[in-house]
Amino acid sequence: MSIIDLLIGAAIALVCGLDRTAILQVMISRPIVAAPLVAWLLGEPLIGLQIGMMVELLWLARLPVGAAIPPDDTQVAIASSVLAVNLGRALGSPGLEMVMLCLLVAIPLGKIGQYFDHFSRQCNVWLLTRTEACLDGGHFLRAELQHLRGICNFSLAALGTYAVIVIGGFFLVPILWPLVHQALQHSSSWLQLALPLVGVAVILGTVNVSRALTLFCASFGMAFLLMWLV
């Protein structure tokens, strides 16, 4: 386990966590971008690509509409990449099984991200009264700074989620590894297929399109037959 790796992960978690809601929203926060990016910086880009691919579609159907806060798939992808790269080296098993275990541990922990995000948005309510007080006093620069304090709150939420998943992973994965190693040897490639398909199924079930099932089945059947017969 390397402190530098953890810090690189934290830096990416911070930047991508802010892109998620607070600034830019150019989608570097999506798992398909964030996970390969952090894994590339740690020297194992393919691990990040595998993780990004499995997480990308999982919560894509949960839209950040109004006050709704989806689970933090950004931090799940980043933290599980950091865990997979580091624990793979530490435990001497850098294969798909380790990637799957890290991911399966990180996914439930990602739920905590929702609470951190919720808390940061709650903290931002206090900034409103401070801003109004600054404006009443004619302190415009201080009023502007309140908005930037909101960005700090979002930063802390992102880092908090990353820390919880990474710390939880570093405790749980070495304990679980000897217990589930053999089971994962038989199932990891099937799990790698299943996670994106679960995401697609959830999108299919929740998308607001009248002919979604027909379009999906037609497209699936046509593509599959083409690949099979050609």
Place this chain on the structure above:
Amino acid sequence: MALLTRTRIHVWFRLLFLQGSWNFERLQGLGFFFAMLPALKKLYPREQLAKVAKEYTGYFNTHPYLAPLVAGVVLKMEEERAVKQNQNAEIDEFKEMVAAPYAAIGDALFWGGLRPLAAGISLFFAAKGLLWAPLVFLLLYNIVPLTFRVSGFVRGYRQGIHSVEFFQRRRLPDWAIHTKEAAVVVLGGLSAFLVFQHLQREELVSWIGLLTLLPMILLGLLARKGVSTLLLTLISSIVIILLSLFWADVTHLIAI
């Protein structure tokens, strides 16, 4: 008094930080105030500025990619207001009138349609192990939002309140539905590709891949009933692990 291009660019850049202080009480209100302040500083004397600026800290919520369109119009209206010394009722009315519909259109078009579409296409590249799949996603996804962010702001400022009519003529709700349909088709193709690729790797017969549709439809129905993605993921993972162990035992026995 017309605002300088430099000031307008300053406002546009600040709109990229619109949701920085998102909160449950006034949502993007503080962010909109933060974005508009450089323009307000140019338009109003210091003694009037506090009162005008405070009006901007109220409730505001729209889609972040369409906020520049609203901001462009509001800048135009503020210029007129500063000259005529009007009340701000018109500006508030305009914000209220367009913010919610723009939010609904933006959510459906960008979050609900374009994002799954771009993700679906880029995952084809990721499934082939190509490391530039993230770049494909970023490129595919960002072209449309960036166009909306830039052209919306420019058009909003140039046309003022009439930009709403231009926006209506573009029939964006229809585009949102078409984009979602395209996303469903791409995701269907992607699922078939992933299943076929996996069966070939495992050296299994191809036709069983068509059976994948059954569990997928079942999972989709469960998701529609409100079962959480986390629960579906965990249940699917446990079932796969148990089935794999069972299958491994069966093949071991057959080999003996």
